Amino acid sequence: MSLKGKDILSAFDFEREDLERLFKLADRLREEINDKGTLDYALGKVMVTAFFEPSTRTKLSFQFAMERLGGKVINFDVSTSSLLKGESDVDTMKIIDGYGPDVIVIRQKIPYFPHKVKDIVKAPIINAGDGPHEHPTQALLDVYTIWRELGEVDGLKVGIMGDLKYGRTPSSLSFMLTRFNNVRIYYIAPEVIQIRDEVLKEIKGKVNYMKVDKPEDVIEELDVLYITRLQKERFANPEEYERLKGVYKIDKKFLMKFKHIPIIMHPLPRVWELDPGVDELPQAKYFEQAKNGLYARAALIKEILGV
Numbered sequence: 001m002s003l004k005g006k007d008i009l010s011a012f013d014f015e016r017e018d019l020e021r022l023f024k025l026a027d028r029l030r031e032e033i034n035d036k037g038t039l040d041y042a043l044g045k046v047m048v049t050a051f052f053e054p055s056t057r058t059k060l061s062f063q064f065a066m067e068r069l070g071g072k073v074i075n076f077d078v079s080t081s082s083l084l085k086g087e088s089d090v091d092t093m094k095i096i097d098g099y100g101p102d103v104i105v106i107r108q109k110i111p112y113f114p115h116k117v118k119d120i121v122k123a124p125i126i127n128a129g130d131g132p133h134e135h136p137t138q139a140l141l142d143v144y145t146i147w148r149e150l151g152e153v154d155g156l157k158v159g160i161m162g163d164l165k166y167g168r169t170p171s172s173l174s175f176m177l178t179r180f181n182n183v184r185i186y187y188i189a190p191e192v193i194q195i196r197d198e199v200l201k202e203i204k205g206k207v208n209y210m211k212v213d214k215p216e217d218v219i220e221e222l223d224v225l226y227i228t229r230l231q232k233e234r235f236a237n238p239e240e241y242e243r244l245k246g247v248y249k250i251d252k253k254f255l256m257k258f259k260h261i262p263i264i265m266h267p268l269p270r271v272w273e274l275d276p277g278v279d280e281l282p283q284a285k286y287f288e289q290a291k292n293g294l295y296a297r298a299a300l301i302k303e304i305l306g307v
């Protein structure tokens with residue numbers, strides 16, 4: 001089954017077989033792009049990127065992916081749009097859709113915004129982050145990176161650390177990991193920013209998980225340590241951010257204390273929680289992970305377009 005014409009709103013929209021197929025396709029496209037530069041699969045197709053929240057990697061890698069597939073990208077620029085005149089986000093989406101794009105990539109600060117517009121928009125929609133809720137294509141490149149680095153996903157122990165309450169990458173990554181067998185997730189965070197109950201409800205019985213307080217309690221057991229930044233922009237109380245700032249900072253000195261160091265991942269941007277000194281360790285995979293985003297997203301776009 002292909003994902004042709006489908007909306008991607010949640011990490012649960014991918015079945016295991018979809019993931020395995022997309023990972024292989026991403027590897028193939030990597031080779032073809034490295035070999036030929038720009039391909040012609042998406043010739044004549046148009047993608048719109050509509051980002052109502054800041055982004056570097058997600059937007060750029062979607063745009064690069066579409067260009068490398070031979071398609072065209074039109075970027076909707078929020079900062080010079082009629083949103084400033086008071087036009088609603090929903091009307092804006094109707095207008096964009098009316099011009100007939102082949103796919104629309106949306107990032108929004110309102111949770112479930114893509115779900116809300118999916119039935120009024122004809123083009124397939126890809127959710128590129130809806131507030132603290134989900135970021136399914138980040139999970140796609142995260143699990144693709146794990147699969148490439150460790151050869152498999154079944155049976156792995158994955159620590160997810162940092163802002164699990166306001167972050168959207170921990171929820172989508174957790175959802176995607178339920179598609180594999182015998183995975184164990186360790187949620188590493190102080191209680192105030194621990195993983196949301198609504199996320200636990202979704203994964204209960206589908207994956208093993210445990211909440212832990214400190215990275216040192218589990219690090220030796222982990223295959224993957226996935227670090228996230230505190231989502232400063234989503235804290236209602238700035239004092240709480242300041243209080244939590246610096247609680248979990250991973251640096252080289254800390255990691256070198258352990259006999260076994262897992263691969264280190266981070267969706268980026270990093271702020272203070274991951275020291276640049278870690279970059280020189282062979283286990284640091286976050287820049288590779290960001291690069292993988294281009295190929296994982298190219299594979300997804302190619303399937304959705306059915307080209």
Ligand code: NCD
Binds near residue numbers: 058269
């Ligand atoms: C993440 C996001 O936007 O949720 N960034 C990304 O897409 N790579 C993580 C973050 O902003 O902390």
